Amino acid sequence: MKEYKICTSCVMDTTDSMITFDEYGVCDHCNTFLEDIKPNWYTDERGLDELKRTIEAIKKEGAGKDFDCIIGMSGGVDSSYLLYLAVEKLGLRPLVFHVDAGWNSQQAVNNIEVMVDKLNLDLFTEVIDWEEMKDLQRAFFKSGVPHVDTPQDHSFFATMYKFANKYKIKHILTGANYSTECIRNPKEWMYFQSDSIQIRDIHKKFGRRPIKNFPLTSILWHKIYLPYFKNIKVVTPLNNMPYIKQEAVELLKSKFGWQEYPQKHFESRFTRFYESYWLPEKFGYDVRKVQYASLILTGQMTREEALESLKAKPYDEENIHHDFEFVANKLDMSVEELRECFNAKNKTYKDYKNQESIYSLGAKLMRRLGLAKGGKR
Template identity: 75%
Template sequence: MNSVQPQVCTNCVMDTTDSAIVFDDRGVCDHCNTFYDKIQPNWDTGEKGARELERMVETIQAAGKGKDFDCIIGMSGGIDSSYLVYAAKEKLGLRPLVFHVDAGWNSQIATNNIERLVDGLGLDLFTEVIDWEVMKDLQRAFFRSGVPHIDTPQDHAFFATMYQFATKHRVRHILTGANLSTECIRNPLEWMYYQSDSRQIRDIHRQFGERPLKNFPLTSILWHKIWLPYVRGIKVLRPLNHMPYIKSEARQLLMDRFGWQPYPQKHFESRFTRFYESYWLPERFGYDVRKVQFASLIVTGQMTREEALEELATPSYDAKTIGHEIEFVANKLEMTVDELNACMTMPRKTFHDYKNQQEIYMLGARVMRAFGLELGGKR
């Protein structure tokens, strides 16, 4: 890796490991300036947000009248989706079906957290299990492709499966825990490419996969951004953007009310994502996603820059146990440890090295921002 020390934002902790970052004359990065100039002025969790949330709930309830449930919520067991399930039932009076996709990498803590929320709230849980042989082959293909975003198969399967379920059962509203409070700073595109780009998935699988890509749920940007919302009337909503949502308070409530167990880091409910974000990205590419996560908490007043820098001074993985973690991932994917370690040192590639639909995504983002459907956030 490059030994030159990166330039760090004077306001948050984003730095030049994001090659597209831009600093103003005060040393403040464009991630922060985008938040202060474009997101914060248009983001309201007070009276205006409450009115918007009330309209959202009325629409959901009307569409779900007479049905067993009025919306579905994708739940991973992480803090955002867990709190959303609680808020939807207890605060908003909705009747959600909890939807979980098992891609083969659930941690035991995640499984326990899902069960505790579902049982504690008296909700129904639907679990879709992804064909493990296909998932395993596709994940190996991404390792061998050399790209950073090896978590794409898992994330793509989560959303594609939920979209397919909503289409089949004519569910009008999908609620997601995505939110501005903890995710207003987005991962740079070179760190995490769009997980929904099925063209790239197919190309990487064609070059490095070993079995037919059957039984794997595939979506596409045009299908879920155009066809589903504007033709089928299926909307993806983010209720947490319209209510006060403080991560530490949400975590404490979930722990006290349901015995929910926290994770060492955001997204660590998946054993694969834990390996990917704590070891693969920082050790192979120099990308530490904690910088993005902490930057979001800094600009929203939930963390100080000093606290973030202190945490970033230590690796996000445990040096004493990472060998076991590598062995676990390799064995589960039916790779040798040597093969997995070889992937760590192979030539680094990016999404540009494979077929992709980046131009469609960029065009769509510009259109959504022009119509006020997207508050910002750099990708």
Template identity: 60%
Template sequence: MRNYQICTNCVMDTSDSNITFDDQGVCDHCTGFRIHVAPKWHPDETGRQMFSRTVEEIRQSGKGKEFDCIIGLSGGLDSSFLLHLVVTEFQLRPLVFHVDGGWNTDIAVNNIQVMVEKLGLELFTEVINWEEMKDFQLAFFKSGVPHIDTPQDHAFIATLYQFANKHDIKYILNGGNISTECVRNPLEFLYYGTDMRQLRDIQKQFCTIELKTYPFSDVLFHKVYLRYFRGLKVVKPLDWMPYTKAMARETLSREYGWKPYPQKHFESRFTKFYEGYWLPERFGFDTRRVQFSSLILTDQMTREEALSQLERPAYDPETIAHEFDYIAKKLGITSEELRGYFEMPLKSYRDYDNSLWMFNFGAKVLQAIGVEKAIKR
């Protein structure tokens, strides 16, 4: 056990067991951003011009087709603003795609609807088989690992890539961005959601039904085959121009009547329960530390503001019992059974088969050739 320490610059602390600090008490998340990310990040006119050239490539690839790119729309802030941006400012013709994993909040449903209606777009929705999703999520609860949101995340990623491949769309526009996500969640809490070896091991040990239609996708399929053999490219436009959380909220609210969420990723009722309660209370890790630290490093939040907000839990203590009952009932179990999973021994990705070596090797290769930025995870 190490002594508790918190970064003197952001709010990352030793709840990330791999964190290190320099002589001034600044953590490696901060130094990594300053050295490896900030110098190559151009959220300015230079970036906009660079993206404008990519826009022309996207248009050329979509000539004679109904769509020239695809965007996965969750109803969250980043994907919603991305859709607004590429349609209104760059006149692209995206296939707007949504994956319904069974946990959409009413706010998310409304945010998706108001955007596609005002922009005059058609929404394609893929509904995941609920019985299979439910059983797979219960399998992760039974496994004891912290990354119980993996079944939902994996389904979203896999379905999006498969849909792009099916419709021969060469560009996926992704709302991921440095501005609000430059600090990564520690791997011990949010493990790789595309590690098929781990997914299959947990499925084999804990699932009670066959996952006949659940959309599995090996990382080699979408990182290697689709990229280098099918010519599919993933572009993150929000990294190429000014983008802040406050600006996006104000724009979406004004233009569409878009409603904000209490916290990032809370467009999913399950993710709200998982990140707001399950992860910090069972495993001692609060994802707001990552989110706030990203905002601190990109000058959107002060450290004092972050510390003040962290004094309050991400969940409402007065309604958490109701949340337990809701999640349990939706999963088809009792609240007592769900609390039993909460109290069981802690496990991690290391307790199950995994391909971490392959992810580490692949990350080093992609960073070496400049495809991905070296951000600590």
């Protein structure tokens, strides 16, 4: 077994089995950020000038239309702040696009409603076929892989891409950002959610009903065909300006009555259960390490603060059994069935058909062309 070691700069450690350290004990995640992302990430006038040109192109393309772009809205801090920014600071006219996969927390519902209402925007909600979503999520639990959130995440971006293509919308704005996400989850923790080959294979082995309505996409369709043949662009404005998470939270709370979540991604009750309990307790993967490492590297948290926070469990120990029962019941599983999945042998994405080689080749090509930063493994 690999000797335990933790980075001397952030809080990533050997629970990431592929982690490496330099002679100073600094991990490869930190070095990738310092060598590849930070020198090429501009939040000063250079970034703002680039964003200004992009916004002008969006407005020109959207002239005379009901809206000039779409923004995927989860109710989380990044997408909520982006929506405020797009309307009040950038002068855009977005259609707010929400995908309901059946797991919205009441906080998320409230946050979406107050943002849309106070910004006087239109909200389009796509509801995923619940029977198919339920079947896929059960299949992923039974497969033994850690990335059981894949069906939900896949449905989010697949639905939005298909909507943009159908209605000829050329710009999709997302809240993705280096400021809070410069460290990526290790592939063994969260494999690529867009790998439809893996989704189909796991469904074939453990699913009960055919996939008819669930939105499936492919890496070639949304990474090659849509951007280069249909000219549909994904824009990440938060990367072109200073973005401090806590400042964004305070602004949203004071201006809109927005409600803060205990942890990133907790707008979904499924993701809350999966990230706070299932991953750390079954696999030993604590995604807070990734989230805190990003904040440490971008100066929003100290390493000491992160280490102190990591001492506490990521879930409520007194009430986790209620969450366990809730997830089991919602998926039409008995608590015993879900417990059997929890106790079963752990598997990885490599135990099922996958497109890892295509992703790796594509990532190398994108970095070589200067179209992507980081993600060296």
